[in-house]
Amino acid sequence: MNIxxxxxxxxxxxxxxxxxxxxxxxxxxxxxxxxxxMGQAGFMLLGMYGFAIAAxxxxxxxxxVLIAMxxxxxxxxxxxxxxxxxxxxxLAIVTIAAAEMIRFLGRSQxxxxxxxxxxxxxxxxxxxxxxxxxxxxxERVTILWFTMHGTKSNSWFLVxxxxxxxxxLAGGFWRLSKSPWGRVLKxxxxxxxxxxxxxxxxxxxxxxxLIIGGVIGAFGGIVWALGASVQPDSMGRTTTFWIWTxxxxxxxxxxxxxxxxSIVFWCSLMLIRAVSREYIPDSIMPTTAVxxxxxxxxxxxxxxxxxxxxxxxxxxxxELAFHA
Amino acid sequence: MPDxxxxxxxxxxxxxxxxxxxxxxxxxVRRFGGLTAVDVAHFEVQRHTITALIGPNGAGKSTFFxxxxxxxxxxxxxxxxxxxxxxxxxxxxxxxxxxxxxxxLTKALEGMSVLENMRLGAQQQPGENILRAFAAPLWxxxxxxxxxxxxxxxxxxxxxxxxxxxxxxxxxGQRKLLEMARALMTKPTMVMLDEPMAGVNPALTESLLEHxxxxxxxxxxxxxxxxxxxxxxxxxxWVAVMAQGKLIAxxxxxxxxANTAVQDAYLGAHHDTDLSEEN
Numbered sequence: 026m027n028i029x030x031x032x033x034x035x036x037x038x039x040x041x042x043x044x045x046x047x048x049x050x051x052x053x054x055x056x057x058x059x060x061x062x063m064g065q066a067g068f069m070l071l072g073m074y075g076f077a078i079a080a081x082x083x084x085x086x087x088x089x090v091l092i093a094m095x096x097x098x099x100x101x102x103x104x105x106x107x108x109x110x111x112x113x114x115x116l117a118i119v120t121i122a123a124a125e126m127i128r129f130l131g132r133s134q135x136x137x138x139x140x141x142x143x144x145x146x147x148x149x150x151x152x153x154x155x156x157x158x159x160x161x162x163x164e165r166v167t168i169l170w171f172t173m174h175g176t177k178s179n180s181w182f183l184v185x186x187x188x189x190x191x192x193x194l195a196g197g198f199w200r201l202s203k204s205p206w207g208r209v210l211k212x213x214x215x216x217x218x219x220x221x222x223x224x225x226x227x228x229x230x231x232x233x234x235l236i237i238g239g240v241i242g243a244f245g246g247i248v249w250a251l252g253a254s255v256q257p258d259s260m261g262r263t264t265t266f267w268i269w270t271x272x273x274x275x276x277x278x279x280x281x282x283x284x285x286x287s288i289v290f291w292c293s294l295m296l297i298r299a300v301s302r303e304y305i306p307d308s309i310m311p312t313t314a315v316x317x318x319x320x321x322x323x324x325x326x327x328x329x330x331x332x333x334x335x336x337x338x339x340x341x342x343x344e345l346a347f348h349a
Numbered sequence: 350m351p352d353x354x355x356x357x358x359x360x361x362x363x364x365x366x367x368x369x370x371x372x373x374x375x376x377x378v379r380r381f382g383g384l385t386a387v388d389v390a391h392f393e394v395q396r397h398t399i400t401a402l403i404g405p406n407g408a409g410k411s412t413f414f415x416x417x418x419x420x421x422x423x424x425x426x427x428x429x430x431x432x433x434x435x436x437x438x439x440x441x442x443x444x445x446x447x448x449x450x451x452x453x454l455t456k457a458l459e460g461m462s463v464l465e466n467m468r469l470g471a472q473q474q475p476g477e478n479i480l481r482a483f484a485a486p487l488w489x490x491x492x493x494x495x496x497x498x499x500x501x502x503x504x505x506x507x508x509x510x511x512x513x514x515x516x517x518x519x520x521x522g523q524r525k526l527l528e529m530a531r532a533l534m535t536k537p538t539m540v541m542l543d544e545p546m547a548g549v550n551p552a553l554t555e556s557l558l559e560h561x562x563x564x565x566x567x568x569x570x571x572x573x574x575x576x577x578x579x580x581x582x583x584x585x586x587w588v589a590v591m592a593q594g595k596l597i598a599x600x601x602x603x604x605x606x607a608n609t610a611v612q613d614a615y616l617g618a619h620h621d622t623d624l625s626e627e628n
Binding site: 197200201204205206207208209211212214215216218219220221222223224225226227233237343344345 | 418420439440441442444445449450451452456458459460461465468469470472474475476477478479482483485488492515517518528531532534535
């Protein structure tokens with residue numbers, strides 16, 4: 026029963042929402058436009074820093090959110106300006122490097138006063154501007170079989186706000202992907218020269234996609250930071266790969282693919298962790314090995330996915346499949 | 350059919366001036382390192398004609414095409430299209446100015462339906478702006494017009510039954526037709542076809558030729574690259590021949606084929622190919 030509630034909690038946990046949001050952003054990049062952005066964690070981290078630092082300095086919630094979005098826009102512009110002329114794989118290399126640069130910059134001792142270096146920013150320094158708005162009681166609340174705090178960190182309040190955000194963003198993706206704008210992006214995904222020959226400014230469209238997906242990534246970062254804390258190393262390459270796994274698992278270019286992908290991903294991760302902790306004796310697998318073991322299984326799962334269902338759970342094979 | 354009226358008095362020499370040119374290229378040079386791929390001193394395309402650009406492999410035809418359509422930029426020289434300077438103009442702006450191209454390797458957007466391919470070609474769709482895209486009422490009316498235009502064109506190219514199929518499910522020849530139809534969605538004044546007949550079966554070649562002639566009949570100018578001399582002879586009003594980056598001959602097809610410089614250029618490099626049927 027304990028394992029079951031732990032796993033089921035992941036269906037709606039704030040972390041699941043945070044990754045679903047980041048994957049919706051990546052869906053604008055890869056699903057719609059075909060941009061291989063391997064630096065989504067960098068956008069998330071910038072959003073976290075922008076939000077947390079603004080909040081810590083006493084700015085109101087809306088301006089903290091705007092600063093987080095602004096940071097992602099600026100990063101997108103700087104990243105896109107030289108790289109969007111590059112194709113596929115080259116963009117992937119540049120984005121992964123750029124995201125790492127953000128992380129190392131955040132960790133740097135010279136920015137200790139601003140980012141808190143490798144320790145990061147503690148939750149209580151910035152979460153208050155969000156938690157102050159909570160309409161849940163300031164204590165642990167049990168709904169059905171699930172117990173979470175009403176207001177603090179991974180709270181019922183955050184769950185509600187995060188999933189409203191997920192639905193809004195998924196709705197926005199639906200509207201845009203089914204619009205003439207989305208059609209141009211899909212055309213670019215298929216063959217950008219063909220789209221250019223039809224009189225569309227491909228570079229500008231790719232820039233728009235990169236920025237909008239990056240800003241959504243920053244939202245994902247904010248949701249993550251409100252549940253956990255701002256820690257540069259929690260937004261490394263692994264995070265980017267998880268977001269990719271989630272998108273490909275759920276189905277790229279679909280509206281609910283990123284959401285379903287995130288739910289399936291986090292539930293399986295929790296299930297593997299809980300089962301191996303509970304039923305595999307310490308002599309065979311010590312507790313320290315549980316985490317790496319579950320990640321190995323995630324990797325195996327991703328391999329199976331690419332081989333047996335390259336379009337993901339909800340994807341359309343004719344439209345977009347992960348063909349290696 | 351050769352157009353007797355407009356080009357009858359034009360001399361058969363490379364670089365000759367035409368009475369009413371829609372496209373003029375002047376001193377266009379493109380080098381790749383030490384290799385000069387294109388070095389065209391002067392070239393004019395007469396409005397409302399079908400002009401063929403022929404030449405052996407490696408003559409620089411496709412590179413010249415890319416230079417004219419903004420997909421590549423020349424080191425020297427410039428072109429003028431319909432009174433507009435082409436130098437520095439991006440490929441998308443060239444298309445918007447009314448000169449649209451197709452590709453030698455067909456670029457059907459395979460992950461999209463045939464109809465979506467067509468719609469993408471349309472211009473002036475306000476919904477292609479990200480902010481307006483959110484408000485469907487702002488672009489639905491235009492979308493309906495575009496769909497109607499697309500279905501009419503698809504019917505003309507006998508692809509209307511496939512409108513909702515994925516473009517990836519079309520045959521090679523059908524993709525060529527789709528690409529041509531999609532280019533027409535931009536309502537061009539000039540159509541540039543890069544080897545429209547390559548890899549198309551004989552039955553479809555017939556209908557492609559008819560479509561090209563129809564383009565001229567509806568008031569467009571066509572410039573196309575082709576290898577097959579029979580196709581060229583049947584539909585072109587004027588033929589320009591390139592070899593080793595230079596324009597070596599111009600004239601109506603019969604005059605060009607009798608030209609010894611052309612025979613040397615073709616037979617010298619290509620005595621085992623299609624031209625043998627001329628013997």
